[in-house]
Amino acid sequence: MTDHVLIQIVSKARHAREGGFNVLSTGEKLAAALVLNRADWLASMNYTLAEAIERVGPGWLARIPEAARILESE
Known part of the structure; x- marks a missing residue:
């Protein structure tokens, strides 16, 4: 089973790390x-x-x- 929430969190954190922090929602x-x-x-x-x-x-x-852990390993 795929954990869609984990995938979303990793994606948003990756985006923020790469400079896209300001386009995320408050929760993100x-x-x-x-x-x-x-x-x-x-x-x-x-x-x-x-x-x-x-x-x-x-x-x-x-x-x-x-x-x-996922992002640390990248």
């Missing part, structure tokens, strides 16, 4: 910042880590570690 930006460990991006959006975690929700949050 927050997820990308968490995946890429970019506290500066969270701060620029006036979100704390706790607020970002709450905003992305449990479904996406559960996939953040795997997305981070």
Whole structure:
């Protein structure tokens, strides 16, 4: 079974890393910042880590570690 949510998170984080951060939705930006460990991006959006975690929700949050591992290996 394909994990479409994980694929979406990886795609959005990859896009943000390559300079497309500003075209993402707020939730996508927050997820990308968490995946890429970019506290500066969270701060620029006036979100704390706790607020970002709450905003992305449990479904996406559960996939953040795997997305981070995928992007680290690239």
